[in-house]
Amino acid sequence: xxxxxxxxxxxxxxxxxxxxxxxxxxxxxxxxxxxxxxxxxxxxxxxxxxxxxxxxxxxxxxxxxxxxxxxxxxxxxxxxxxxxxxxxxxxxxxxxxxxxxxxxxxxxxxxxxxxxxxxxxxxxxxxxxxxxxxxxxxxxxxxxxxxxxxxxxxxxxxxxxxxxxxxxxxxxxxxxxxxxxxxxxxxxxxxxxxxxxxxxxxxxxxxxxxxxxxxxxxxxxxxxxxxxxxxxxxxxxxxxxxxxxxxxxxxxxxxxxxxxxxxxxxxxxxxxxxxxxxxxxxxxxxxxxxxxxxxxxxxxxxxxxxxxxxxxxxxxxxxxxxxxxxxxxxxxxxxxxxxxxxxxxxxxxxxxxxxxxxxxxxxxxxxxxxxxxxxxxxxxxxxxxxxxxxxxxxxxxxxxxxxxxxxxxxxxxxxxxxxxxxxxxxxx
Amino acid sequence: xxxxxxxxxxxxxxxxxxxxxxxxxxxxxxxxxxxxxxxxxxxxxxxxxxxxxxxxxxxxxxxxxxxxxxxxxxxxxxxxxxxxx
Numbered sequence: 177x178x179x180x181x182x183x184x185x186x187x188x189x190x191x192x193x194x195x196x197x198x199x200x201x202x203x204x205x206x207x208x209x210x211x212x213x214x215x216x217x218x219x220x221x222x223x224x225x226x227x228x229x230x231x232x233x234x235x236x237x238x239x240x241x242x243x244x245x246x247x248x249x250x251x252x253x254x255x256x257x258x259x260x261x262x263x264x265x266x267x268x269x270x271x272x273x274x275x276x277x278x279x280x281x282x283x284x285x286x287x288x289x290x291x292x293x294x295x296x297x298x299x300x301x302x303x304x305x306x307x308x309x310x311x312x313x314x315x316x317x318x319x320x321x322x323x324x325x326x327x328x329x330x331x332x333x334x335x336x337x338x339x340x341x342x343x344x345x346x347x348x349x350x351x352x353x354x355x356x357x358x359x360x361x362x363x364x365x366x367x368x369x370x371x372x373x374x375x376x377x378x379x380x381x382x383x384x385x386x387x388x389x390x391x392x393x394x395x396x397x398x399x400x401x402x403x404x405x406x407x408x409x410x411x412x413x414x415x416x417x418x419x420x421x422x423x424x425x426x427x428x429x430x431x432x433x434x435x436x437x438x439x440x441x442x443x444x445x446x447x448x449x450x451x452x453x454x455x456x457x458x459x460x461x462x463x464x465x466x467x468x469x470x471x472x473x474x475x476x477x478x479x480x481x482x483x484x485x486x487x488x489x490x491x492x493x494x495x496x497x498x499x500x501x502x503x504x505x506x507x508x509x510x511x512x513x514x515x516x517x518x519x520x521x522x523x524x525x526x527x528x529x530x531x532x533x534x535x536x537x538x539x540x541x542x543x544x545x546x547x548x549x550x551x552x553x554x555x556x557x558x559x560x561x562x563x564x565x566x567x568x569x570x571x572x573x574x575x576x577x578x579x580x581x582x583x584x585x586x587x588x589x590x591x592x593x594x595x596x597x598x599x600x601x602x603x604x
Numbered sequence: 605x606x607x608x609x610x611x612x613x614x615x616x617x618x619x620x621x622x623x624x625x626x627x628x629x630x631x632x633x634x635x636x637x638x639x640x641x642x643x644x645x646x647x648x649x650x651x652x653x654x655x656x657x658x659x660x661x662x663x664x665x666x667x668x669x670x671x672x673x674x675x676x677x678x679x680x681x682x683x684x685x686x687x688x689x
Contacts, residue, residue, distance in 0.1 A: 364613070518616050518634075519611060
């Protein structure tokens with residue numbers, strides 16, 4: 177590898193993660209990647225590198241998969257287990273309106289593999305599994321090629337694993353279950369994967385984008401990372417913006433960017449927007465006015481009952497019906513249940529039926545048990561699937577309360593066909 | 605300590621609610637809703653009987669954690685139960 181010293185990119189400049197992405201859609205080659213970033217700092221031995229863990233802790237990086245857990249703390253938990261660890265790159269992006277992780281894997285796979293190598297050094301791992309949705313063929317091919325290109329320079333065993341294209345398959349215990357030869361369904365915890373995961377080894381399951389940040393933090397340091405974002409939520413983040421905007425797609429934002437600015441980046445709304453779904457299908461509906469005056473930061477979203485979650489945002493047009501669309505999402509999420517836990521299997525089905533009934537606008541009454549069901553279902557599954565679905569439905573009933581009242585009286589203002597995708601697209 | 609159900613193992617037989625109404629009720633589909641309050645020393649014997657009576661061995665006593673971290677099953681018994689399945 178070239179040992180020539182690279183200039184450090186300007187700390188405040190964006191994009192960082194997407195800086196190398198080629199306009200022709202081809203994946204960045206290893207030569208191009210090294211030319212831009214230079215090689216990773218050499219790994220110090222086979223044992224966990226606690227100095228590296230400390231570096232990540234100092235960066236304040238939080239996981240970009242949805243839970244926003246401090247990455248340094250997770251690395252430390254795995255590194256402290258005292259046994260040979262395993263690293264899993266979580267590229268199972270089951271969220272239908274998110275494509276940021278597949279974009280990274282497809283266009284700059286070496287950045288992600290670098291991040292996996294950094295994580296492996298930090299926790300003392302030799303085996304790295306790269307889990308990617310089976311139907312994300314572009315991402316899969318790019319990762320396979322990138323691993324071959326590296327020709328074992330990392331002295332790691334990289335294995336690519338195709339993950340069934342189901343919503344829950346990306347949940348970390350579901351991935352561990354799959355890698356242990358089981359179905360891609362969540363398992364009851366504890367033990368958590370960091371205690372006992374793949375082949376009973378302490379296992380670090382880390383989101384694709386989070387690892388890409390590690391690749392940059394290891395090279396340029398925590399202060400560089402913190403030059404954008406806020407003190408508590410530092411760095412840049414990839415956000416998928418879909419819906420009624422002129423240029424939907426994946427954007428790299430400084431955390432804390434006003435949603436209004438992101439809309440402007442995307443060419444503004446195509447039609448008037450009534451609401452935003454923030455955080456993907458486990459996320460929260462926010463009415464347009466409060467949403468547009470907030471910024472993309474958990475600290476700002478939390479008072480509105482929302483969070484960045486999976487970092488996918490859908491701009492919902494005024495002429496569509498939020499109740500009808502949420503009913504479709506509730507049905508999708510009920511069908512995507514792993515069908516293992518009664519409250520999720522039976523409860524989400526009942527919730528979806530109640531909403532479908534309401535959406536048809538011929539019910540003349542709201543299901544009186546619905547509020548109690550929503551209260552009772554959350555928190556009673558082995559994973560967070562029911563909690564996420566409940567959050568979505570609850571926020572819809574709040575934000576689309578007027579539309580809801582119309583439905584009860586037998587009318588609906590919505591027009592047009594289905595908007596929010598309920599199956600992950602193929603051929604990504 | 606509090607009572608915890610493994611929702612994957614639970615088949616909704618409902619014995620727990622019948623035997624331990626102080627801490628367990630059933631939802632509309634027959635699955636247990638566990639009162640998160642601690643199992644007081646007076647209730648502990650009672651709780652253990654319910655744990656033993658569950659046909660799918662889905663119940664266990666778990667230590668209460670003050671933070672949001674998931675509770676850890678208490679003692680070797682809980683761990684052994686999970687491994688049997």
